[in-house]
Amino acid sequence: MSAKQKIKVFCAWVFMAVFFAISVVAAHPKTVAESKKTVMDHARRLVEVPVYPRRVVALAPSITEIVFALERQDLLKGITIFSDFPAEAENLPKIGSYIHPDMEKIISLAPDLCIAVQDGNPKQIVMRISEMGIPVYAVNPRCLESVMASIIDIGGLLDASEKAEAIVADMRRRMDRVAAGIAGIIDPPGVFFQINASPIVSAGHDTFIHELIIRAGGRNLAGDQPSYPRFTVEQVLVLSPDIIIVTTMSGKGGSDVVVDGWRQWARLPADTLGIF
Numbered sequence: 001m002s003a004k005q006k007i008k009v010f011c012a013w014v015f016m017a018v019f020f021a022i023s024v025v026a027a028h029p030k031t032v033a034e035s036k037k038t039v040m041d042h043a044r045r046l047v048e049v050p051v052y053p054r055r056v057v058a059l060a061p062s063i064t065e066i067v068f069a070l071e072r073q074d075l076l077k078g079i080t081i082f083s084d085f086p087a088e089a090e091n092l093p094k095i096g097s098y099i100h101p102d103m104e105k106i107i108s109l110a111p112d113l114c115i116a117v118q119d120g121n122p123k124q125i126v127m128r129i130s131e132m133g134i135p136v137y138a139v140n141p142r143c144l145e146s147v148m149a150s151i152i153d154i155g156g157l158l159d160a161s162e163k164a165e166a167i168v169a170d171m172r173r174r175m176d177r178v179a180a181g182i183a184g185i186i187d188p189p190g191v192f193f194q195i196n197a198s199p200i201v202s203a204g205h206d207t208f209i210h211e212l213i214i215r216a217g218g219r220n221l222a223g224d225q226p227s228y229p230r231f232t233v234e235q236v237l238v239l240s241p242d243i244i245i246v247t248t249m250s251g252k253g254g255s256d257v258v259v260d261g262w263r264q265w266a267r268l269p270a271d272t273l274g275i276f
Contacts, residue, residue: 037051041139041153049113049135053075053158056113057114058078064085065083066151069163070151070155072159073089076089078109079092081094099125101121103129112135113135137157142208146208148171175215178217190242191213191242192236200236202228203220203222204229242269
């Protein structure tokens with residue numbers, strides 16, 4: 001398989017790997033009750049939550065996407081400013097960023113449940129919200145298995161367990177198709193996944209992104225680094241990536257600028273992709 005063919009195969013499968021969590025399942029609401037239950041979240045905290053939440057605030061974009069995939073968006077009363085998928089989410093009230101949420105805005109929305117990301121929302125933010133009497137359930141999606149566990153657990157919180165199980169079953173089927181599709185790749189293309197424009201940040205070996213790259217048939221050029229290392233332009237050029245995947249928090253326009261910036265380097269062999 002030629003280098004260009006390898007890149008084309010990788011590109012096809014990486015998009016499947018990134019977006020396989022989207023699934024549509026029929027909804028059937030149940031009667032709302034005021035009763036509560038105690039559950040353990042992914043941070044191993046005991047949290048008292050409503051049996052049937054009515055007013056949910058999603059404290060990270062990934063939580064917003066999961067709630068929509070579960071077709072429980074009717075419960076969402078607030079989301080973070082970068083929660084722009086699906087498109088319908090843009091009409092929901094914003095509570096600030098997942099790192100710097102507006103506490104007064106959260107209180108004004110009167111949520112009976114907030115859902116957070118352990119590896120994203122600062123611990124002190126979760127504690128402040130909890131101290132105000134608002135239950136906060138944290139998930140920790142650091143790999144594909146924990147992503148699926150997050151979907152199952154959020155489904156359980158929102159009375160959508162059947163839908164969550166269907167989504168996870170579909171994810172596993174798609175993972176099997178991806179694995180079959182990359183089986184012939186002997187020399188995987190080198191991939192640099194850029195998370196931020198300035199400074200340049202990538203994803204190390206202990207991240208969900210690293211696993212996606214490997215499962216999609218690529219070789220993570222930041223895979224020898226922990227978590228989210230920073231790079232200079234020169235360091236990226238030395239790595240000589242075959243593929244650069246760009247995602248920023250500034251929308252399509254911001255990512256386009258970054259992609260165009262990489263394409264100006266004649267010494268860079270990469271087929272640069274923009275993912276938003």
